[in-house]
Amino acid sequence: MPKLFGRKRPNIRDAAAAEVPDTRPSAPRYRWKGGEDEERLDELSRIIVGRAKELIDHYQEQMRKAPSRPEAMAWFDERARFLSSPRIGEIEEHKANGGKVIGTMCVFAPLELIRAADAIPVRLCSGLHNTIATGEELMADAGLCPMVKSTLGVKMTHASPFFEASDAVIVPMVCDGKFKLGEVLQDFMEVWMVNVPHIKDTQQARSMWLDEVRALQQQIETLTGNRIYWEELKREIQLSLRAQTVARRLYDLRKADPPVINGRDSLLVNQTPHTEDLSVWVEHATVLAQELEQRVRDGIAVSDPEAPRIMLAGAPIMWPNFKIPQLIEESGGSIVADELCSGTRWLYDPIGIDEWIWDDMFQAMAERYLQPSVCPCFTPNDPRIGRIKQMIEDFRVEGVVYHVLRGCHIYNGESTRVKQSAEDRGVPMLIIETEYSQEDTEQLRTRVEAFLMLVRARRKKAAKAKRRAFKTIDGSEGGDGA
Amino acid sequence: MTVTAGVDMGSTATKALVLVDGRIAGSTARITGADPERAGEMALKESLDQAGLQLEDVEYIVATGYGRRALELADESVNEINANARGAAWLGSSEGTVRTIIDIGGQDSKVIALDEDGVIADFVMNDKCAAGTGKFLEVIADLLEIPIEDLGDISLRSTKPVNINSTCVVFAQSEVVSLIARKEAPADILAGIHRSIASRVTTMARRVSMDRVVVFDGGPAKNKGLLAAIEAELGHPVVVPRHPQVVVALGAALIAADMLTDDGGGA
Ligand code: SF4
Ligand code: SF4
Numbered sequence: 001m002p003k004l005f006g007r008k009r010p011n012i013r014d015a016a017a018a019e020v021p022d023t024r025p026s027a028p029r030y031r032w033k034g035g036e037d038e039e040r041l042d043e044l045s046r047i048i049v050g051r052a053k054e055l056i057d058h059y060q061e062q063m064r065k066a067p068s069r070p071e072a073m074a075w076f077d078e079r080a081r082f083l084s085s086p087r088i089g090e091i092e093e094h095k096a097n098g099g100k101v102i103g104t105m106c107v108f109a110p111l112e113l114i115r116a117a118d119a120i121p122v123r124l125c126s127g128l129h130n131t132i133a134t135g136e137e138l139m140a141d142a143g144l145c146p147m148v149k150s151t152l153g154v155k156m157t158h159a160s161p162f163f164e165a166s167d168a169v170i171v172p173m174v175c176d177g178k179f180k181l182g183e184v185l186q187d188f189m190e191v192w193m194v195n196v197p198h199i200k201d202t203q204q205a206r207s208m209w210l211d212e213v214r215a216l217q218q219q220i221e222t223l224t225g226n227r228i229y230w231e232e233l234k235r236e237i238q239l240s241l242r243a244q245t246v247a248r249r250l251y252d253l254r255k256a257d258p259p260v261i262n263g264r265d266s267l268l269v270n271q272t273p274h275t276e277d278l279s280v281w282v283e284h285a286t287v288l289a290q291e292l293e294q295r296v297r298d299g300i301a302v303s304d305p306e307a308p309r310i311m312l313a314g315a316p317i318m319w320p321n322f323k324i325p326q327l328i329e330e331s332g333g334s335i336v337a338d339e340l341c342s343g344t345r346w347l348y349d350p351i352g353i354d355e356w357i358w359d360d361m362f363q364a365m366a367e368r369y370l371q372p373s374v375c376p377c378f379t380p381n382d383p384r385i386g387r388i389k390q391m392i393e394d395f396r397v398e399g400v401v402y403h404v405l406r407g408c409h410i411y412n413g414e415s416t417r418v419k420q421s422a423e424d425r426g427v428p429m430l431i432i433e434t435e436y437s438q439e440d441t442e443q444l445r446t447r448v449e450a451f452l453m454l455v456r457a458r459r460k461k462a463a464k465a466k467r468r469a470f471k472t473i474d475g476s477e478g479g480d481g482a
Numbered sequence: 483m484t485v486t487a488g489v490d491m492g493s494t495a496t497k498a499l500v501l502v503d504g505r506i507a508g509s510t511a512r513i514t515g516a517d518p519e520r521a522g523e524m525a526l527k528e529s530l531d532q533a534g535l536q537l538e539d540v541e542y543i544v545a546t547g548y549g550r551r552a553l554e555l556a557d558e559s560v561n562e563i564n565a566n567a568r569g570a571a572w573l574g575s576s577e578g579t580v581r582t583i584i585d586i587g588g589q590d591s592k593v594i595a596l597d598e599d600g601v602i603a604d605f606v607m608n609d610k611c612a613a614g615t616g617k618f619l620e621v622i623a624d625l626l627e628i629p630i631e632d633l634g635d636i637s638l639r640s641t642k643p644v645n646i647n648s649t650c651v652v653f654a655q656s657e658v659v660s661l662i663a664r665k666e667a668p669a670d671i672l673a674g675i676h677r678s679i680a681s682r683v684t685t686m687a688r689r690v691s692m693d694r695v696v697v698f699d700g701g702p703a704k705n706k707g708l709l710a711a712i713e714a715e716l717g718h719p720v721v722v723p724r725h726p727q728v729v730v731a732l733g734a735a736l737i738a739a740d741m742l743t744d745d746g747g748g749a
Binding site: 428440442443446447449450453454457458461 | 548561563599602604605609
């Protein structure tokens with residue numbers, strides 16, 4: 001068998017020798033007038049941050065309206081006000097002590113390596129609406145996904161303290177939007193592009209991916225000046241495993257009928273680790289899980305126990321872009337499952353370690369970002385279909401809402417297949433193509449409401465059919481009231 | 483005597499219908515204008531007048547349509563897709579169970595597929611752009627200075643429909659201006675416009691349903707030229723109810739009646 005690793009456990013001297021080419025261009029490639037006038041930029045930034053806070057307040061207010069919201073959500077609420085979260089202070093302190101912060105996008109950056117080097121990983125994919133216009137000044141493509149433009153706009157306007165704190169950002173080459181975004185961002189910060197193989201289960205893809213992760217390791221070590229040792233990596237893998245265990249517990253709790261937690265809250269809980277200290281998150285998520293387990297025992301429903309059970313699928317929904325989940329739940333649906341990369345997807349297939357030796361650990365850690373991933377940037381992506389079918393069954397899903405961000409072709413491209421396979425299981429699916437703006441809310445509401453009615457009507461019909469079947473077996477009359 | 487009413491608060495027109503013991507006793511349609519609530523009240527009053535009834539006689543009122551929340555005297559509001567399905571399924575068709583509804587409204591168009599029991603199976607909507615909606619027809623009628631009711635008859639006289647390339651209303655408008663300048667016959671221009679709308683909505687229809695029993699409703703369904711164009715695109719006949727504009731209001735009135743019986747209503 002060919003050796004996958006050229007070297008064993010790295011040591012400091014290797015690090016000194018490892019030359020990491022500086023990928024930053026010496027002069028900016030893009031001219032951006034808005035960035036030159038600092039005073040006006042500050043003003044713009046203030047306006048954007050103000051509006052973003054209003055948006056966050058708006059959704060939080062809506063979410064707090066749930067009649068019996070779990071008390072443990074309080075901590076997540078506080079952290080969700082991320083533009084003024086106490087986390088910012090923690091990160092500033094970390095940086096003042098010489099610590100580094102590394103931005104990530106999507107779900108491909110090896111977080112364990114970042115943490116093992118004592119750096120803080122923060123996911124920078126943005127859900128802010130009002131930075132899009134600024135992003136468009138450098139990426140004017142009208143057909144480009146709003147998440148990409150929003151993320152760029154956040155950097156250009158210095159709106160997010162997490163972006164500002166990042167010493168570098170890891171950008172995976174998953175879709176056209178992301179890799180051109182990485183290019184433009186190079187004018188603003190250090191960018192580490194990562195090649196993600198789109199056909200992933202070949203030997204070439206595996207070894208290429210391992211090389212990519214090894215290169216990242218070097219970049220991380222050079223930036224932080226910290227070598228990553230066996231002990232630290234093991235510690236961080238174990239932390240990830242602990243986090244996934246709690247997340248899995250929370251995931252299973254959503255199978256409860258009636259539901260014990262709202263879909264919006266679940267989504268928020270799953271997104272909090274994007275910026276938080278994972279070990280702190282584990283504590284709070286555990287408290288939440290205990291509270292929810294108690295609710296299951298006591299039979300306390302968070303919303304209408306008869307609400308149609310909806311699964312949210314498709315393109316990422318990033319806090320505070322909660323337009324779609326808000327619409328679904330305010331129209332009377334209950335989101336009991338999601339397969340979003342900004343939702344539960346990060347907990348699929350925990351890192352499997354047979355033996356805690358460096359090579360095995362490293363390989364298992366790296367591979368878990370690739371092999372179990374069902375991101376539509378891969379082809380063929382049959383496992384995603386299989387996973388969705390399984391979730392429909394496990395969570396007793398009655399309807400799927402498939403979210404497409406306009407311009408996200410990879411998610412749109414898979415929508416027909418997902419729809420057909422949901423329908424094969426007798427579950428209807430609504431495809432919603434939208435952007436971040438609130439403009440289309442009322443039109444979408446009409447669709448969502450009609451869809452929920454459709455789901456209810458199907459449920460009624462199924463119940464009737466069941467009663468009829470029962471009657472024929474039973475041979476007796478009656479029981480069919482309506 | 484059970485009296486219920488449905489009020490369809492559309493973007494362009496407001497429709498009301500009164501149902502007495504499962505029979506249509508009165509119905510009206512009027513321009514929505516700037517005050518939707520008043521339009522709704524007026525439409526309801528006119529339908530009640532036709533039926534010889536007073537507001538107090540009505541046991542249950544259901545509002546529907548984009549402006550449904552504006553009508554305070556309604557007891558309940560329902561989604562217009564459901565109301566449309568209910569109304570069209572109730573009217574039925576001599577061809578068999580209604581399985582597909584094409585609805586063209588003032589500012590949107592939709593296609594609803596029903597299953598064999600009249601329950602909604604799927605739907606698609608175009609509410610992003612005015613192409614394929616009543617608005618498009620209005621704009622063109624204005625340009626050609628032809629009353630909107632006459633569009634259908636005139637277009638049926640066309641011998642050689644023009645090709646309209648733009649699907650966007652704004653661009654189509656300038657295209658029509660240049661067609662007029664080129665002295666194309668209004669009949670041919672209109673036939674081209676109808677064809678363009680028909681091709682848009684039938685593409686939507688094919689996405690949700692291939693069933694042949696198709697009902698076409700909404701105000702523009704009164705346009706015979708548009709109907710002919712849709713039939714030509716689909717390749718089979720399409721049923722238009724006698725009063726296509728009030729099908730959604732009818733559905734709302736039927737749902738109101740359902741709500742009085744304890745079934746709880748719904749599609
Ligand atoms: S789906 Fe994949 S490519 Fe798209 S944002 Fe999520 S992780 Fe990134
Ligand atoms: S949402 Fe789609 S287009 Fe946008 S970054 Fe993710 S994968 Fe790319």
